[in-house]
Amino acid sequence: MTGLRDIKRQRVHEAISTAAITLFLERGFGEVSVAEIAAAAEVSKPTLFKYFATKEDLVLHRIADHQGEAARVVRRRRPDEGPLDALERHFMAGLDRRDPVTGLNDHAEVLAYHRMVFSTPSLAARLFHHMAMDEEALAGALAEDADDLTASLLAGQVLAVQRVLARRNWLRLAEGETAARLHPEAVRAAAHAFALLRRGLDAA
Structure with a gap:
């Protein structure tokens, strides 16, 4: 059975992912900073990097x-x-x-x-x-x-x-x-x- 902590982590993961892909598709991968993605997902940069080790991972996790x-x-x-x-x-x-x-x-x-x-x-x-x-x-x-x-x-x-x-x-x-x-x-x-x-x- 999935615990509340796992559910919360999954929600944060999805929020970061959605914010990143949305910004990348709107403006281009090279034009969006990690700080902007963190702000859009309402998390800190350290939190973002706990979920995604690199900027590229924000994109390619979709095919993980x-x-x-x-x-x-x-x-x-x-x-x-x-x-x-x-x-x-x-x-x-x-x-x-x-x-x-x-x-x-x-x-x-x-x-x-x-x-x-x-x-x-x-x-x-x-x-x-x-x-x-x-x-x-x-x-x-x-x-x-x-x-x-x-x-x-x-x-x-x-x-x-x-x-x-x-x-x-x-x-x-x-x-x-x-x-x-x-x-x-x-x-x-x-x-x-x-x-x-x-x-x-x-x-x-």
């Missing part, structure tokens, strides 16, 4: 739930399902539910969020750091059924494919396409990409 997701998908797959099949199924389900991590979400705030991350060097660098950690975690999961080299190579390829697909979807939406119209094409592109990956896996 996806950290290590590919590795979890592989480990939780059905007994009769291969790792790549599970990863493809999970990505396709993400497209269907318009998960922002697939790039196929045309909500204005989601599009603006992606634009901010991709156009801000420090955020992009931190994002790639997260991706490197995801790759290492996925390689660890795949290594349970393959040698270390094969697992590492496949992990890099899978996450690169997902990154390219998501970026492609976001760019199309940023150009004015709608998620509903783009969805069939995004599904076909993902199926094609995973088919190419599967050929490599079969060879391995």
